Amino acid sequence: xxxxxxxxxxxxxxxxxxxxxxxxxxxxxxxxxxxxxxxxxxxxxxxxxxxxxxxxxxxxxxxxxxxxxxxxxxxxxxxxxxxxxxxxxxxxxxxxxxxxxxxxxxxxxxxxxxxxxxxxxxxxxxxxxxxxxxxxxxxxxxxxxxxxxxxxxxxxxxxxxxxxxxxxxxxxxxxxxxxxxxxxxxxxxxxxxxxxxxxx
Numbered sequence: 001x002x003x004x005x006x007x008x009x010x011x012x013x014x015x016x017x018x019x020x021x022x023x024x025x026x027x028x029x030x031x032x033x034x035x036x037x038x039x040x041x042x043x044x045x046x047x048x049x050x051x052x053x054x055x056x057x058x059x060x061x062x063x064x065x066x067x068x069x070x071x072x073x074x075x076x077x078x079x080x081x082x083x084x085x086x087x088x089x090x091x092x093x094x095x096x097x098x099x100x101x102x103x104x105x106x107x108x109x110x111x112x113x114x115x116x117x118x119x120x121x122x123x124x125x126x127x128x129x130x131x132x133x134x135x136x137x138x139x140x141x142x143x144x145x146x147x148x149x150x151x152x153x154x155x156x157x158x159x160x161x162x163x164x165x166x167x168x169x170x171x172x173x174x175x176x177x178x179x180x181x182x183x184x185x186x187x188x189x190x191x192x193x194x195x196x197x198x199x200x
Contacts, residue, residue: 006039011115026122033084035063035077038116047121051098064119069152071183075192083111093124094191095154099173101126129167141168142178152181153191 008018009030021028021041028041065073083090090109097103103126110118141148143160148171150157155172156165165184 006037009038009116011112012118015112016118026120028121029064029119030116031064031080031119032116033114035065035080037064069181069183071188072192079109080117083109083117084114087111087114092191095187097129097155097167097172099169100129102129129169140166141171146178148176148179150175150179150181151184151187153183153187156184158184 012018012030024041025043027044027047029037029044030039032038065077068076079090082088088111090107092107094105094107095103096105104124105121106124108120108122110120112118140159140161141157143149148157149160150171151165154165155167157168157171158165165186171179
């Protein structure tokens with residue numbers, strides 16, 4: 001079964017207009033209290049296609065949280081649990097840029113009567129990248145182990161020589177098989193307030 005075949009959850013039917021949710025440009029996913037993916041709208045699949053991802057990216061996962069980088073998994077587990085327990089909406093802005101544009105999105109986590117959460121990712125702003133790095137020298141970014149480390153949030157790539165994180169549009173436009181995802185220190189600190197261990 002593909003994600004497109006997932007039925008619209010019954011607990012949403014009384015309050016939400018399915019055709020309207022299917023038409024919106026924001027990407028929407030619905031998860032249950034255990035963070036299992038219940039439904040996604042067409043914009044979710046379209047965003048995945050347009051950004052080089054797999055439309056069925058969550059098909060093999062037991063939980064929505066399985067698709068989140070480890071340092072943030074506990075953060076979102078806490079956010080989801082709090083929203084379900086309190087009924088309060090959670091909102092946060094974050095960066096998810098394309099090769100051509102710097103893009104800022106807003107995540108809204110809407111709790112639905114303790115039965116699940118509606119997660120909406122809406123484009124807030126976009127503009128041209130400033131000071132894009134040259135990406136023709138792969139030796140800058142490929143480690144001795146042959147790995148390219150990319151921030152899963154801002155999508156910048158770490159230089160293996162200086163550990164600086166740079167915008168390298170070629171790696172965003174054409175992800176390599178040897179790419180591993182993590183989080184750069186700036187994104188972790190600014191968006192999530194976490195601390196990365198200092199390099200010794």
